Amino acid sequence: MATVKKDDVFSTAAFDPSKLSESFRDFAEKGAAQSKEAFAKMKTAAEEAGKTVEATVQTAQAGSVEIGLKAIDALRINAESSLAHMEALLRVKSVAELFELQTSFIRKQAEVTVEQAKSIQDTTKQVAEKLAKPAKDAAEKAMSSFKVA
Numbered sequence: 001m002a003t004v005k006k007d008d009v010f011s012t013a014a015f016d017p018s019k020l021s022e023s024f025r026d027f028a029e030k031g032a033a034q035s036k037e038a039f040a041k042m043k044t045a046a047e048e049a050g051k052t053v054e055a056t057v058q059t060a061q062a063g064s065v066e067i068g069l070k071a072i073d074a075l076r077i078n079a080e081s082s083l084a085h086m087e088a089l090l091r092v093k094s095v096a097e098l099f100e101l102q103t104s105f106i107r108k109q110a111e112v113t114v115e116q117a118k119s120i121q122d123t124t125k126q127v128a129e130k131l132a133k134p135a136k137d138a139a140e141k142a143m144s145s146f147k148v149a
Contacts, residue, residue: 045142052138056131063127070123074116081109 085105092098 048138052134055134059130067120067123070120
């Protein structure tokens, strides 16, 4: 008759099913805890992303209104200037005066157009920075929450 060695890992006598079920239970509990933690982090990140999107939409609305108002103001100024120029053209007495008036108007309009473009460009840049900041901050915060400590 053969004797069974107790230290043989392949021996059926060394196999204890209660230890296997304890190990499996520990593994399952750790997995469930990790899943709950990951879900909580994802839920928080999703809520913060929703808030960020809402704030970004509001900022975009306000920014587009501001840019629109600047464009309307530029159109108003240009229309007033053109009407004033037309009135001045009606009072012209000579061809030389016409050329002088037209040259002056074109030079002034070019300067005004450059100023208006700079103003709208600056406003657009500020709006873009305001739009990008919350998204950038939220992304950095979300990424830092997923870093392994």
